[in-house]
Amino acid sequence: MTIRHISAAVFAAAGLSATMPVAAQADELVLYCSVQEEWCRAMSEAFQRETGINVLMTRRSSGETYAQIAAEREQPRGDVWWGGTGDPHLQAAQEGLTAEYRSPMLDQMQDWSVRQAETSGYRTVGIYAGGLGFGYNSDLVTENPPACWADLLDPRFEDDVQVANPNSSGTSYTMLATMVQLMGEDEAFQYLAQLHNNISQYTQSGSAPIRAAATGETAIGIVFMHDAVAQTVQGAPIVAVAPCEGTGYEVGSMSIIEGGPNPEAARAFYDWALTPAAQEIGATANSFQIPSNINSATPEAAPRLEEITLIDYDFALYGSSEERTRLLQRWDAEIGSLPQ
Amino acid sequence: MARISLTSDRAGAAWLGLLALSLTALPWYKGAGLLAGPAASALAEALSGRGWFWPLIAAALALGAVALTRGWQVSRLALGLTLAAAFLYVWQGFAVGLRGPSSDWVGGVFARAAEGQTGLGWGGFLAGVALVGLLSDLVAARGFCRGERFASFCITAIVALLTTFVFFPILKLGLAAFVDTEGNLALATFWARLSAPDLWGVACFTGGGRCGVVVNTVVLGVLSATLATALGLALALLVNRTDFRMKRALRAISILPIITPPFVVGVAIILLFGRTGLVTGFVADLMEVRPTRWVYGLPGILIAQVLAFAPVTFLVLLSTLEAINPTLEEASRTLGARAMTTFRTVTWPLLRPGLAAAFLLAFIESLADFGNPIVLGGGYEVLSVKIFFAVVGARYDLGNAATLAMILLALTLIAFWLQMRWMGKKSYVTVTGKSDAGLAAPLPPILKIGVLAVVLPWVLFTLAVYIIIAVGGFVTDVGRWDLTPTLGHLSTAFRFEFAETGLELYGSAWDSMITTLWVAGIAAPLTTLVGILTAWLVARQDFAGRRAFEFGTMLSFAIPGTVVGVSYVAAFNVPPVDITGTAAILIICFIFRNMPVGMRAGLAALAQIDKSMEEASQTMGAGGGTTLRRVVLPLIRPAVFTALVYSFVTAMTAVSAVIFLVSARHNMATAYIMGRVEAGEYALAIAYSAVLMIVMILCVVVIQFLVGTRKLGRRQELQGRTAAEPAE
Structure with a gap:
């Protein structure tokens, strides 16, 4: 055990830190996903197959994802935050952690989805309810x-x-x-x-x-x-x-993270995730939420909102x-x- | 004195050369390769307008000039200049942030500061190494560590690393305890957080209501550490001091919990003792009562923690037992003491450092444990879980988390202090290099029965838990006791095909599995190195600030993983050390979280080895490094093994810090399993855990093979014979 050995070990440790690619490469998308893993997996695979963009997906609950995005605010690592209850998405929007984006798909959305977008100043959008x-x-x-x-x-x-x-x-x-x-x-x-x-x-x-x-x-x-x-x-x-x-x-939401490494891929995913084809993946992955695109087929087992007595939930206030x-x-x- | 200055002349010059190289020829910022050339070096950057490098470069030039004079290592000027350079090195990193200067005057002086700067790369990193090396050399030349350069370098390097990777992030987080949500200093808020009634309430003892979370945590920690230490001692005695026939099996079983991923034991305990659990159902039928949810809360966490920590205490106590010189026990027997008296007056007192170390380890582990309380806690709140949810919950409150973390830290420090008092200043040295013949005394019969009475139920229970883990992953739905065999879960996780392009991995768990193996494989040897080195420095080197040094190393372990995780994200997501999202941050986190275990094991082992052997080695001309390698390390092999195994498996099974540090690119197995448990995919979680455990067993076997066992006198022979037979 000499200084040489020690320094070799220290060098090796640090060498790793220096050589690890930190910035994402081209044709990549870093997806923070907050629904069930099964659904997350299916979504990333489908998008990858459709566009050739390599999806790096992490699944965490919405509270955890919010905390992560807040902690990474100086140097965001994620591109899109997809799924999870609307409240943390709204809070992130309020704090400027997510970016404003008006998708061309917005006119195909249900009212409650568009309302979510309006409430947040177009920093988030409803993807399911x-x-x-x-x-x-x-x-x-x-x-x-x-x-x-x-x-x-x-x-x-x-x-x-x-x-x-x-x-x-x-x-x-x-x-x-x-x-x-x-x-x-x-x-x-x-x-x-x-x-x-x-x-x-x-x-x-x-x-x-x-x-x-x-x-x-x-x-x-x-x-x-x-x-x-x-x-x-x-x-x-x-x-x-x-x-x-x-x-x-709840209005499950999707947001683009402000300053993420791959903004173009993020918008591509955002638009794609609002298409009926993408939204219908949920049902195949044991997720029975109601999709937000008016043309998406609602899964047969899904509890219909119109059959439930709903209150007029004030998302902006709560x-x-x-x-x-x-x-x-x-x-x-x-x-x-x-x-x- | 002449010899020291002669050798350190070359070493000092070498460090200076490295400093010059890193400033002029290597890319300063990250992102460029080592051989990117001088165009991206600090000097080139300074010439092109990044003027905040000039003070550092000037200090380095001045150092070069001083080095031309004779006897420069002992001059105050050299030391002063090195300290100045180190300060300027740190200053340049913080003066300009990612998006611009951190203060107005910096922006005023250097126009290009407005562009900001990224994290350190090769040049920046090696400049830091060179400064640390140079500093250690200069202080050694002035008499630090009695002029021992190797020890001086180790101390300086470890202090620098601890500062960067333990104190700096915690300081950053600690500041958060004193500021409100707007970032202003708020002592009143801090006091309100600290004195909240849901922290300190003791109503559960008086019968009316719930206890505070701090009280809960302490009660759990003391109970859990006591039981785990007792169980670990029973196991160690059974293995080391009796002719119990199934020692190998016992050793294997005791290793199992240590290599079990978190959550899965909790899941197994629910399946056994939950309301619809096997045992609960059986007992309820037998006694004709309604099954209850008794296991959720203190009982459940306690069961899971004792199961999880007993192997750690077992390993610590076993290496203590193995290192007790049997001649003392033989002497006691020869002088006519009965077996029980010998045990009570000779063996037991010699076990005390080991017991204290084991208790302390288990207590701190219990404080920091996150996986078991979150699965089995029910309404029983503990600090680690509360901190976790103060950070990731709907009500994100970093300040509150930081306050709670400080309480946790205080608890740990109290435990540490108590241990010091209990051990006192008695000498525990028994392995001396003098005559070491003889055999350890077998355990007195009464104790043996007691030990068996503790160990056997534990064996049964452990087997039940692991049968569930072995079976649960390979049946349709273990939660509802649908036991149709299936390989479906395994295939979801680890599906692979041989396609034309070669091996294709389709399973969802492959990414996390491969990352985990890499990270654990790199972290374990580094952790052991740092831990054992630290133990050796603390136990054998005499230097100013040794106590503070020892204390500092324990800090990282005391801070709950959750908070370490968040503090790392907060501290290392921005320059100068910009490493979040890499595998390196995972490795570094593991090194500094697990290194105290290697250190404790090393300290307990070193406390029993007399200094005279090392002194002999040094008298005969060996340096500190050679003595460590040739004399100390072979004697403390059990400690090295403990450290390696512990750091390896912890790196594979830790979750609380990791959950914040994993990224899409570098995901870890435990984060994946936590997701599966969270989603109720118990079977998939169990299947993955089973695979992970098999992999870990293979790795532990490899480690044991590589480290080997210590050979002291004839003591190993006890393993092969029954203790009752005379050895010769």
Whole structure:
């Protein structure tokens, strides 16, 4: 062991850092994907086959992706952020992390998709929608299945309902915002405090409750309905429910990252991802959201928005940084701190 | 003195030459190859208007002039100029950022600063190396480390590396604890975050409500470390001190948890003890009660952590046991002490440094553990998970995460301090180079029964967990106990075909698998090198600031991976060290996170080896480096093995820091598995984990073959014989 050996080792380590290609090469696209991996994979493969552009894809939840883009703000590494609930996309737009782009495909979009674009100043666009609801395990709940939000307060479901923690999950935040809009804020927190008696666990991931219900770890999971349907399609004894009082919904979004290394490829992907052909890939990958292109075929198993009583969800207000921080703080103080 | 100045004359000149070369002939910025020529060097850049290089170049020129004088290494001028050059080197990196100057006056003086500059390349990197080398040489010439140049270089280099890759990012993040969301200094906000009631509440002890997250974390850490150390000790005693027949099998089983990717044990525990789990269902049927979710929370995390950390404590305690000189125990027996008395008064006290090291390791691991609490935590919140969600949750709050990280850090430092107090200042040296014959005392019978009573249930439980892992990946849906055999999951992950163009890899897991192997394979030897070197420096070299040095090395380990990850992204996404999105940042992260393990193992081993052998080596003319290689390293082979294995498998199984550092181009296996668990694809996660574990077992076998075992006296013979038989 001499200085020579040490320095050789140090050199080798540093040599790596110097030789690793850092900037993306031509004909590449760095895709941050926030839906299920299966869907992400199918999308990247299809785009690669269609255009010859090599897709480097990372799948992370929307909260994680938002944190990454914020941390990389000085020198962005990603090109497109595709998928995930709309709130973090709106927040990124508000903070200038994503770029303005008006796709020629915009005129083929559903109203809710265009509204999302307008709200953000054309820094994001809706790519799919899905209603909030819950799913129950029909092996565990055999009689008198729950049909309304109010039914979830039934004492027979004590310790048998799961929902994510709104601090970590966009799904659960959507539920919090939905309740506030449906019932009024004070009543909503009263409801959540009562529901707390039946909650066995606030999970971290938004779709975890329905997976727990699918394996029987819990009876009821509060999730987006398309997540519940995906479990049913895969053979789990799950029944998806659209609550009778009405419910909120998410607009899954797509944004181009400001200052990304491959802006042209990013726009090519953006336009392509809004075509019916690209949007119909979801159904083949066990994802049953409603696509945003009016010409896209809605998957047969997808819960139809028109069959659900939807509230007029105020994305601008509840997607704003201030309102979210306030609601989550109240949730922490009044619900999160209750004894389990 | 004459000899020192003669040899360091050449070394000092060589470092100066490297500095000159890196400033004039190598590309300063990243992106250009090593041989891109002088056109992109700092000198050329300075001539073309990037004037912020001039002070550094001037300092280097002045150093060259001083070096022409006689005895320049001991002159204050040379040292002062080197320090100035080092300062200017750092300054030029921070004075101008990616998008322009960092302060107005820099922009005013240098017009081209407005264009900004990218990260350091070959020239910038080698200039840093040259300055570190030069500095170490000059301080050695002035008497640092008693003039030992090798040790001086190691210390300077490690301090420079630690500063860059541990303190700098943490400092950057630590600042975040004191600023509000707008970036202004806000002590009130800091105090509010620090004193939040959901941190310190103790209501769970008095029966009314929940405990704070800090209390939860400490309770979990103490319980988990105590149980893991006890289990590790039982295993080590069984393997090293008894004639237990299935030692090899036991060793193999105990290695399993250490090479198990995160999440998958949690998944297996849910499948066993969850509400619809096998064991829960069986017990509920037997006792005719409704199955409950008892495993979620403290019990579940505790089970998973003890399972995960016992092998670490086992390895540490085994190398301690192996290094206890058996003559002491023999002497005790010869003097008439009973087996139990011998164990209590001789073996046990000698085990104390190992026990403390093992407990500390497990405690810190428990504090930083992320994979198990996130799967099994239920409503039981711990700091690491809370930090993770303060960073990636819907409510991104870096300041809060930084505050929580500081609390975690404080906890670790307290643990460290307690360990120091407990070990006291007693001497634990037993391997001395003097007579070393004899055999270790076998374990007293009562203890042996106790040890077996601890180990056997653990073996059964471990087997159950691993049967699930072995089977779960190869059946249709293990979550719903649909046990139809299938290779579908394996094929999703690792499908490949032999096409005309050669081997085509189609499976979704190949990319992450290949990256993981590369990263772990490069990180492990480097981690071991840095760790063992550090241990040797701390234990054997006498230099100013040794305590601070030792403490500094532990820091990286104490900071939860999640925060290390975010701090790395924040610190290394911009010049001068611009390496996010590369494989290098993963490797560097692993080196500095895992190096303390190698260091602890090395320290525990070195504490038992008398200095006299090294002194003999040095008296006979060997330098520090030669002594380390020829005398110390062969004696601490178990520690080297521990360090290599640990750093290799941790690099393959770590998740919390990695999740922020992986990129589309360099994805890691654990990040992929976390995604699968998150998506409920338990079977795919288990299948991938099983493959990963087989790969790791093969690699550990290769490492063991390469490192070999230490040969001390006749002690190895115990392995082959029963302890009851006399050796001769």
